[in-house]
């Protein structure tokens with residue numbers, strides 16, 4: 029059986045359960061990614077942790093409010109809400125709470141925790157109970173390297189009475205995506221053999237983006253965060269060594285202020301080291317938090333768990349950068365729509381969410397032997413986050429201008445329509461750039477990304493006490509941009525202004541002001557004879573490869589200081 033017939037079989041089988049209930053997330057890909065190995069069927073008395081996403085109220089109202097507080101031309105610009113105010117808006121109806129609670133209680137599920145917004149319930153129960161609660165599920169243990177988790181690879185239904193009160197149940201499907209290979213080791217080694225030995229360090233970043241020694245954080249209440257979910261840990265000693273080796277000439281911190289979640293005891297991951305080292309170099313002297321694998325119960329969905337955690341903490345940093353993404357086509361619409369409302373909640377609170385655009389250019393999905401399409405990634409494709417692409421120096425040995433890094437993720441969502449703030453920019457691109465890739469490869473009406481970019485090529489990172497060169501990826505550019513937005517927040521706080529919050533509506537109104545436009549180069553895509561590995565190309569003004577371009581700090585600060 030190939031994957032497709034398998035999915036159809038699973039789908040048909042699941043209908044048997046319709047007698048008791050209705051499918052939630054019928055469009056979720058429940059197949060096992062090839063890098064996960066089946067270990068065993070899980071015993072009935074083993075425990076599993078599930079997250080119930082309860083239907084929220086006033087989602088449309090929240091979306092309208094987000095537009096107002098993020099639009100610099102609105103009287104409500106910057107009038108952000110506290111978590112408690114967000115809770116008053118979205119909290120599920122009493123009926124929803126009651127129905128879901130009764131349903132759980134009637135199955136003997138007692139060990140549940142809720143959040144301030146009351147819209148998530150995180151519950152531990154035995155596998156036996158979970159399988160009766162969610163007809164269709166059958167939990168197995170899977171392993172990838174040293175990481176194990178519980179998942180069901182058949183779709184699930186819920187009792188018809190609760191169906192309308194839930195968005196989805198977390199911890200059943202969705203394997204954590206594979207961390208990317210962010211080292212261009214071979215290419216780097218080749219350059220080194222030719223005698224070049226230059227790479228991106230904090231001083232390169234700071235001079236390219238026009239940060240002077242004075243451009244560091246000074247406000248007492250400022251903070252920024254990186255979030256890590258893929259069994260990635262940073263090591264405090266690596267950070268300290270990185271700062272002493274590379275961070276001369278500007279005031280900075282050399283330790284993380286707060287770690288939320290559990291850091292594993294294993295080796296440091298390059299990606300985690302990269303995030304922390306660079307957000308603390310561009311956002312220098314700003315208090316930095318690391319969110320890492322919150323909750324360690326087997327079967328968790330760490331990304332979802334992080335979103336749940338944000339709805340339970342009234343004070344969280346103002347800027348979050350995240351290098352995490354999954355193929356849009358592997359996720360259910362119900363899940364993505366709900367994650368979007370979680371991003372709206374963050375935006376309403378004045379929090380900026382920055383996601384890496386991905387490292388596979390436009391991506392490629394093989395539909396049939398003959399037919400390919402590009403493959404957007406989520407949350408990069410969400411209309412409610414700011415997505416960061418990647419660039420490299422035109423001349424890798426000089427602080428020259430930037431061109432597209434061919435890996436820079438970008439393209440058009442197949443799920444989310446183009447949000448109002450980017451309509452003019454994207455239409456201008458579509459009109460002026462010819463030829464575009466064939467329209468069978470992408471959905472021309474979708475949310476287009478990224479929104480902006482920064483250098484993503486040839487970074488130095490210290491990991492496991494060793495300085496490592498040639499690290500590349502949009503996981504490098506994202507914390508750099510995050511740190512720069514934190515510096516702008518800092519200046520705003522000193523003037524008594526609110527945080528930037530969800531910046532896209534304002535960013536698109538700037539029309540590129542405060543950014544270096546990136547106009548050269550194309551990113552990669554399907555290696556077939558129709559597109560020959562080429563996706564979209566950069567162009568003057570906004571493009572779906574580097575967005576509006578890369579930050580010129582003093583100019584961007586000036587444009588965002590009211």
Ligand SMILES: *[C@@H]1O[C@H](CO)[C@@H](O)[C@H](O)[C@H]1NC(C)=O
Nearest residue numbers: 141142143144149150336340
């Ligand atoms: C949310 O925070 C409260 C208070 O600290 C705690 O009791 C509860 O368990 C938390 N919820 C979750 C899902 O962790």
Ligand SMILES: *[C@@H]1O[C@H](CO)[C@@H](O)[C@H](O)[C@H]1NC(C)=O
Nearest residue numbers: 244245246247248279313314
């Ligand atoms: C660094 O930040 C602290 C507040 O966290 C501030 O008191 C100090 O002046 C800052 N250092 C510089 C050089 O601005």
Ligand SMILES: *[C@@H]1O[C@H](CO)[C@@H](O)[C@H](O)[C@H]1NC(C)=O
Nearest residue numbers: 248249250342343344345521
């Ligand atoms: C710092 O921020 C917290 C919320 O994040 C707020 O409650 C507090 O009043 C702020 N303090 C100052 C001095 O602005």
Ligand SMILES: *[C@@H]1O[C@H](CO)[C@@H](O)[C@H](O)[C@H]1NC(C)=O
Nearest residue numbers: 442443444445446471473474
């Ligand atoms: C194209 O995107 C829109 C949302 O903008 C969506 O409704 C539609 O289904 C998508 N079409 C395809 C073929 O994916």
Ligand SMILES: *[C@@H]1O[C@H](CO)[C@@H](O)[C@H](O)[C@H]1NC(C)=O
Nearest residue numbers: 235236237238580581582583
């Ligand atoms: C930024 O730096 C470049 C190169 O050093 C310089 O030419 C430019 O004037 C600077 N821009 C601003 C706005 O300060």
